[in-house]
Structure formats: C-alpha cells, structure tokens
Amino acid sequence: MRALALYGTIGSLLVTALATAPAGGATGAAAAPxxxxxxxxxxxxxxxxxxxxxxxxxxxxxxxxxxxxPDGKKIHLTxxxxxxxxxxxxxxxxxxxxxxxxxxxxxxxxxGALPKWRKVARAYDFVGYAPRGVGRSAPLSCxxxxxxxxxxxxxxxxxxxxxxxxxxxxxxxxARGCVRRxxxxxxxxxxxxxxxxxxxxxxxxxxxxxTFMGASYGTYFGALYATLFPGHVRRMIFDSxxxxxxxxxxxxxxxDQDIAFERRWGDWLGWVARHNAQYHLGTTKKAVQQAxxxxxNKLRRTPLNGKIxxxxxxxxxxxxxxxxxxxxxxxxxxxxxxxxxxxxxxxxALPRDAGAAADENSNAVYTAVECNDAPWPHDWRTWNRDxxxxxxxxxxxxxxxxxxxxxxxxxxxRPASAAAELDDAVRRADHPAAGRDLAxxxxxxxxxxxxxxxxGRRGPxxxxxxxxxxxxVLLLAAxxxxxxxxxxxxxxxxxxxxxxxxxxxxxxxxGVAFNDNACVNKYAEAYLLxxxxxxxxxxxxxxxxxxxxxxxxxxxxxxxxx
Numbered sequence: 001m002r003a004l005a006l007y008g009t010i011g012s013l014l015v016t017a018l019a020t021a022p023a024g025g026a027t028g029a030a031a032a033p034x035x036x037x038x039x040x041x042x043x044x045x046x047x048x049x050x051x052x053x054x055x056x057x058x059x060x061x062x063x064x065x066x067x068x069x070p071d072g073k074k075i076h077l078t079x080x081x082x083x084x085x086x087x088x089x090x091x092x093x094x095x096x097x098x099x100x101x102x103x104x105x106x107x108x109x110x111x112g113a114l115p116k117w118r119k120v121a122r123a124y125d126f127v128g129y130a131p132r133g134v135g136r137s138a139p140l141s142c143x144x145x146x147x148x149x150x151x152x153x154x155x156x157x158x159x160x161x162x163x164x165x166x167x168x169x170x171x172x173x174x175a176r177g178c179v180r181r182x183x184x185x186x187x188x189x190x191x192x193x194x195x196x197x198x199x200x201x202x203x204x205x206x207x208x209x210x211t212f213m214g215a216s217y218g219t220y221f222g223a224l225y226a227t228l229f230p231g232h233v234r235r236m237i238f239d240s241x242x243x244x245x246x247x248x249x250x251x252x253x254x255x256d257q258d259i260a261f262e263r264r265w266g267d268w269l270g271w272v273a274r275h276n277a278q279y280h281l282g283t284t285k286k287a288v289q290q291a292x293x294x295x296x297n298k299l300r301r302t303p304l305n306g307k308i309x310x311x312x313x314x315x316x317x318x319x320x321x322x323x324x325x326x327x328x329x330x331x332x333x334x335x336x337x338x339x340x341x342x343x344x345x346x347x348x349a350l351p352r353d354a355g356a357a358a359d360e361n362s363n364a365v366y367t368a369v370e371c372n373d374a375p376w377p378h379d380w381r382t383w384n385r386d387x388x389x390x391x392x393x394x395x396x397x398x399x400x401x402x403x404x405x406x407x408x409x410x411x412x413x414r415p416a417s418a419a420a421e422l423d424d425a426v427r428r429a430d431h432p433a434a435g436r437d438l439a440x441x442x443x444x445x446x447x448x449x450x451x452x453x454x455x456g457r458r459g460p461x462x463x464x465x466x467x468x469x470x471x472x473v474l475l476l477a478a479x480x481x482x483x484x485x486x487x488x489x490x491x492x493x494x495x496x497x498x499x500x501x502x503x504x505x506x507x508x509x510x511g512v513a514f515n516d517n518a519c520v521n522k523y524a525e526a527y528l529l530x531x532x533x534x535x536x537x538x539x540x541x542x543x544x545x546x547x548x549x550x551x552x553x554x555x556x557x558x559x560x561x562x
Contacts, residue, residue, distance in 0.1 A: 002100055002366045041079055041204045056080050056109050063200045065188050075138035077197060079129040082109035086122035093205045094124035097131065099216030101369035102362035104130040116514045116521060120528050127205065132197060133189045133365040140189060142178035142364040149356035152309025154300060157395035168380060171406035178368060179412055189368040192461055195224040199232060209234035215511050216240050216484055223463045223492055230470040235531060237524060239476045239513045243488030244463040244495065250370045251377060254405055255390055256485050262394035264321040264482040264508050271545065272331045278548040279335040295337055304342055308349045314400060316349040321482040322510045327546050367407050374460045376408035383409060467497040472533040475501040476520060480508030500533045507542035516543045
C-alpha cells in the first residue's frame with residue numbers, strides 16, 4: 001500500500017484558494033555518485049500545466065538516469081520555489097517530499113502562506129519538486145490511464161480461488177506493461193536514485209548542506225540520504241516514519257501495514273458506534289462493520305452511478321485510516337447510502353476522469369520504486385499463505401494491499417532488465433551515432449551478468465550512521481499510525497544515533513507536523529528555526545477526536561493524491 005502524500009490533506013482547501021489568487025539498477029549499491037552539478041537551477045515562470053500562481057517560480061534539475069554512468073542518458077526533474085518572506089532571517093532552502101512513492105511536492109511552496117507554516121516560511125525558501133517518474137519529471141507509465149481508472153471494481157476481504165486467479169493475471173499484465181512502456185529505463189526508478197537526486201538538488205540550489213523534511217515514504221529515501229551523505233545534512237525532519245530495516249523493505253512492511261490498518265479501522269468503527277445517535281449504524285464495532293459489509297454487497301449487486309462498486313467503496317473508506325478528519329464525512333456517506341440518500345457517497349467515492357492520468361502515473365512510480373528496491377517473493381504460494389493468514393485477523397485491507405503489490409512477483413530481475421536495454425540499443429543500431437552506445441550497453445550487460453553471478457541480487461541499503469557523523473535529526477510519529485506503524489520510528493531512531501523522537505500518543509493521523517497538534521508543531525518549529533532538539537524521546541497528548549459534522553466541508557476538499 002502506498003503511503004499518502006501528506007500535508008495535502010487539511011490544508012488543501014486553503015492552498016487551492018492561494019493557487020487561484022492573483023499574485024541503476026542495483027539499489028543496494030552504495031557506490032559514490034558523481035560530484036553534484038556545479039550550475040544552479042535557473043528559475044522562472046512555471047509551466048501552465050503545473051497550475052501554480054505567479055508567486056511560485058519553477059526550474060529544471062538535470063540528473064543522470066543511471067549514476068553508474070553519469071555521462072550517459074540524462075533526465076530532467078521539475079522544481080518549484082517561493083523565496084523566504086523575511087530575507088534578513090533567511091537560513092537557506094527547505095526541501096520537502098510528501099511521500100508515495102509517486103507523490104509530488106510542486107505545491108509545497110504555497111504552504112508558506114498557511115498560518116502554521118508562516119514562521120518557518122520567513123526563514124526558508126520553500127522548495128518542492130517532482131521526483132523522477134512523477135508528473136513531468138521523466139514521467140513513468142505502466143498502463144493506459146483509461147484502463148487503470150476502469151470502474152466499478154470489486155474488493156473482497158476473503159477472495160475465492162477464481163478471484164485470486166483474475167488478480168494474478170492482472171498483476172502479471174501490469175508488470176509487463178511497465179516493462180513495455182519504460183523499457184531499459186525501468187530499473188533506475190528506485191529509492192537510492194531518489195536519494196542521489198536529492199543531493200543533486202541540494203547542490204543545484206547552491207546549498208552546502210541540506211535542510212529536508214520528508215513525510216511517509218519521504219522518510220525512507222531521506223534516511224538513505226543520511227546514510228550516503230551524512231556530511232551534507234544540516235537539518236532533517238522525518239515525519240511518519242517508514243521502517244528502514246532491510247528485511248522489511250518492502251514485502252514485510254506491507255504485511256505490517258495490513259495489521260496496523262485493521263487497528264485504525266477498528267478505531268473508526270468504535271467512533272461511529274459511539275455516535276450512533278447521529279448515524280444509526282449500530283452501537284458496537286461489529287454492528288458498524290456489518291453495515292459496511294451490507295453496503296459493499298449492495299454495491300456488488302448494483303454499482304452506484306454505474307461506477308461505484310466495492311472497490312471504490314473500500315478505496316474511499318481506507319482514508320479513515322490515514323486521517324481522522326475523514327471520520328465524520330465517511331460515516332455520513334455510509335449512513336446516507338444505507339438510509340436512502342446516496343449523494344454523499346457519490347460525492348466521496350465516484351472516480352474522477354480528470355485525475356486518471358495522474359493516478360496512473362503515481363501508481364506506476366509506486367510500483368517501480370518498490371519492486372526495484374528489494375527482492376520480492378516470486379512464488380504465489382508465499383503470497384497466498386502470508387496474506388490468507390493475516391486476513392484472518394486483519395481482513396479490511398490485506399488482500400487489496402496484496403493486489404496492489406503483486407506486480408512485484410512478476411518484476412524483471414537485473415539481468416533481464418539489462419538484456420532489454422541491449423535489445424533496445426540493437427534496435428537503434430542503424431543510427432549514425434549508435435555504435436558507441438551499443439558497445440557501452442553491451443559492456444553494461446556483461447558487467448551486470450558477472451556481478452549477478454558473483455554476488456546475487458543485492459538487497460536494500462542498510463540505513464545507519466556512526467555516532468557523530470550526522471547532525472541531530474528530528475523524528476515525528478503518531479502512536480497508532482497505520483500507513484507507517486510506530487515501530488518504524490523506533491527502528492530508525494536506533495539506526496541514527498543522536499536523533500530525537502516526538503510521539504503523538506494515542507493518535508493515528510498519518511502526518512503530524514504542522515497539523516492539529518500544537519505540541520508537535522512547537523518541537524518541529526523550534527528545530528527548523530533554531531536547531532533545538534528535544535530529549536531522546538518526548539511525548540505529546542493526542543489531538544481531539546472529531547465530532548459528528550466537524551470539518552466535513554474542509555475534509556471533502558482534503559482528498560489525498562496517493
């Protein structure tokens with residue numbers, strides 16, 4: 001399951017108002033990348049396709065596709081920026097990544113106008129960017145967006161053998177589509193290259209050291225950056241932390257998510273039951289679950305508006321596990337549908353054709369990065385055993401999460417990708433300048449085959465720094481976070497000596513910085529502005545639970561991109 005793109009949630013309505021106002025393959029290799037590009041990014045007017053106001057300036061960062069061949073093919077990443085609002089207080093650039101994999105932070109500069117970010121915006125240029133594969137940054141695609149967005153779809157908590165066969169066939173075909181559409185470039189969409197791109201961005205911004213804020217998946221490649229370039233770090237915030245242990249990336253992390261989402265789903269069921277006077281869906285978790293199951297079965301028989309089936313229902317209600325701002329509106333939608341008013345569910349679950357291309361692109365990047373980062377089981381019996389076992393105790397999300405990740409079971413290995421690259425070079429052999437390219441690619445294939453024979457497939461980079469090698473960094477986590485379970489924060493803190501962990505006790509919203517907890521915000525702001533690090537572990541009381549009807553208008557605009 002991909003982690004949500006954060007901070008586009010509660011603040012997105014305000015951001016929208018601001019925007020419309022005038023004004024290599026081998027991910028385990030820790031080989032040193034080339035020296036960062038010496039020239040700075042030339043910022044200017046943003047392209048119309050970015051839908052950003054004139055207050056934001058945009059530029060382009062050029063990076064190698066393959067850092068092992070820095071003089072080879074180049075790709076270009078889009079970058080956005082708003083300068084610090086108080087030039088005399090400026091401390092440099094704050095680069096932000098919201099997660100994914102597959103999310104863009106091109107809108108991040110607009111966050112400086114939001115009240116909770118304004119003090120930080122006085123001191124920092126707010127810099128966003130689209131990572132490789134995302135948006136216009138060497139965009140990746142695995143499937144026709146219309147096919148990807150086809151609705152209605154089914155979702156089954158306990159699928160039968162026939163349903164599993166269909167999903168396996170879909171996953172195999174999706175993986176083949178990634179290979180067909182990306183060709184020889186496919187292996188280079190991975191987390192280590194994202195970390196290396198980040199260092200190129202640091203240098204191109206003219207910063208000697210990086211100030212970075214990563215959320216969700218952004219914490220993982222941020223941790224890779226800290227491992228590869230500890231001397232290039234100024235300050236780093238890791239918000240909602242991915243477990244970086246190599247054996248967890250990514251198959252085991254997804255299984256852990258399934259269990260954590262079941263717990264958060266239970267939190268929502270209990271909240272609805274406590275507000276039965278408002279929603280009339282039952283006074284126990286079991287009763288509310290039965291109401292949800294009734295809606296899913298009804299939609300399976302007769303899709304709402306012809307496009308909302310159990311798959312769309314599950315996708316919409318999954319967001320209750322990411323942010324409790326969605327709790328009232330989802331309860332209203334379920335109650336309305338079962339009691340004769342389908343309009344709220346249509347508004348919240350109907351697929352939007354306008355977003356199909358962006359959704360497909362995001363899913364393609366997610367799949368490529370996670371499949372390239374680490375070995376995945378190729379034997380269906382492993383997937384079937386593990387997911388059947390977990391679905392017995394955590395049925396809500398387990399199998400849908402498995403289907404999303406199953407293309408990794410059919411992903412090409414490194415020699416196969418290198419062979420595809422050679423085939424591509426042979427097809428270009430009649431070009432006048434192709435001879436040197438063909439020889440270079442043939443050499444790369446030979447090196448890959450020899451390396452694979454000697455060492456086997458490499459695993460993920462082992463995240464860690466030596467004591468004193470990295471400046472103190474700040475970790476933020478919610479105790480009941482489902483997308484990035486809390487143990488991940490404890491694991492990263494163990495691997496980054498000198499780091500401080502701020503925990504939001506009893507809370508589960510994914511993404512805690514500059515959100516609704518003043519205690520957490522105080523620590524994040526003090527760290528960014530003054531470099532103040534709290535104790536090794538500190539704790540904040542949870543934010544208040546939502547009330548029926550609360551934030552409904554705001555939350556309906558808070559539809560995360562991932």
